[in-house]
Amino acid sequence: MTQSNSPVDLGVESVNELARNFWYSAILRAGIKLDVFSLLENDSLTSQDVAVRISASPRYTQAFLDSCAVLELLEKKADKYNNSSMSSKFLVKGKAAYVGDHALHHTNTWDSWGHLDEVIKEGKTRLPYETGFVDANTYWTDYMIGQHNRATSGQAHYLVESLDLANKRKLIDLGGGAASYSIALCAANPQLKAVVVDQKEPLVVAKPLVEEAKLQDQISLVEGSFFGDQVGSGYDVCLISGVVLIKPEEDCKKLFKLAFEILEPGGLVVIQDYMHIEDDPARKRLDTLEDLYVLVVFDPGAGDREGAEVASWLEEAGFQSTKSIQLPTQLGLVTAEKPPAG
Numbered sequence: 001m002t003q004s005n006s007p008v009d010l011g012v013e014s015v016n017e018l019a020r021n022f023w024y025s026a027i028l029r030a031g032i033k034l035d036v037f038s039l040l041e042n043d044s045l046t047s048q049d050v051a052v053r054i055s056a057s058p059r060y061t062q063a064f065l066d067s068c069a070v071l072e073l074l075e076k077k078a079d080k081y082n083n084s085s086m087s088s089k090f091l092v093k094g095k096a097a098y099v100g101d102h103a104l105h106h107t108n109t110w111d112s113w114g115h116l117d118e119v120i121k122e123g124k125t126r127l128p129y130e131t132g133f134v135d136a137n138t139y140w141t142d143y144m145i146g147q148h149n150r151a152t153s154g155q156a157h158y159l160v161e162s163l164d165l166a167n168k169r170k171l172i173d174l175g176g177g178a179a180s181y182s183i184a185l186c187a188a189n190p191q192l193k194a195v196v197v198d199q200k201e202p203l204v205v206a207k208p209l210v211e212e213a214k215l216q217d218q219i220s221l222v223e224g225s226f227f228g229d230q231v232g233s234g235y236d237v238c239l240i241s242g243v244v245l246i247k248p249e250e251d252c253k254k255l256f257k258l259a260f261e262i263l264e265p266g267g268l269v270v271i272q273d274y275m276h277i278e279d280d281p282a283r284k285r286l287d288t289l290e291d292l293y294v295l296v297v298f299d300p301g302a303g304d305r306e307g308a309e310v311a312s313w314l315e316e317a318g319f320q321s322t323k324s325i326q327l328p329t330q331l332g333l334v335t336a337e338k339p340p341a342g
């Protein structure tokens with residue numbers, strides 16, 4: 001017979017905490033969907049006030065707001081709630097550092113993760129709209145605006161800072177999504193023109209963002225596969241951002257060969273992605289989880305790559321002078337050059 005431990009082994013709380021962790025994601029997701037963080041940015045409100053404003057059950061709203069306070073998403077003083085500094089900075093729609101759509105994109109994968117045991121056994125990806133947790137339109141919108149949140153909340157700044165494109169004139173952004181990085185690079189380099197190639201759904205999100213940035217003269221959106229005929233040639237920069245992580249190795253290598261072919265001699269290729277570039281325990285932890293995440297919801301051939309491996313694939317495609325750049329964010333850069341003519 002199994003003996004129960006006595007006194008209680010407090011280490012079990014670590015297991016209980018792991019088991020409950022998804023509650024935290026659910027609370028965050030609900031807060032974003034109910035947009036309580038916009039509501040509580042400038043006003044301190046009671047739970048009854050909030051319940052009226054969001055047309056919700058008073059008792060559930062009180063328990064929900066108290067849970068938000070425990071998770072430091074809100075502050076509670078007497079019986080009134082307002083945003084914590086974290087929510088105020090990152091979860092109020094319209095603010096530069098807003099990442100709510102990115103959090104929705106992550107939590108849209110809920111049902112896929114909920115079947116993780118089956119996913120592991122089958123070795124098959126479950127896309128969020130295949131599980132019925134969200135519809136395809138919601139998936140694409142949250143995914144693309146979420147990627148854009150990441151760019152505008154810091155990643156675009158670091159990319160722009162890391163690249164000297166002063167003498168470049170024509171960039172191709174393969175799998176450019178919401179055009180976030182073409183927008184940032186064209187805004188910082190007025191002589192630069194960019195062609196963003198992606199599928200229909202991302203470009204629907206990209207179009208108004210390019211217009212909002214008033215960059216229609218510099219950025220063209222081209223719909224189709226990056227392995228299709230419409231990619232053109234004669235580029236002097238090729239950006240591949242967020243693609244290497246979610247594609248099988250053979251597709252990445254094919255894409256690098258394509259980049260080599262469509263670049264002019266001396267052209268620059270820039271890979272921006274989750275990549276393990278330097279040893280850092282905090283990054284290693286997230287890279288490890290990210291490796292599982294992309295298998296669950298993107299592609300059975302996807303994977304969080306080693307920066308050195310990406311550099312070797314670029315060299316295999318003919319590039320030289322590879323450089324790996326660790327950024328303060330989770331995404332790193334690997335750059336390389338097509339050899340000059342002659």
Ligand SMILES: C[S@@+](CC[C@H](N)C(=O)[O-])C[C@H]1O[C@@H](n2cnc3c(N)ncnc32)[C@H](O)[C@@H]1O
Pocket residue numbers: 147148151174175176177178179180181197198199202224225226227240241242243246
């Ligand atoms: C993670 S997103 C990255 C978007 C953007 N480059 C960024 O960094 O924010 C990957 C993008 O690759 C695009 N993509 C995947 N396969 C593609 C293909 N065969 N042709 C064109 N785009 C593709 C997806 O539609 C998606 O927009």
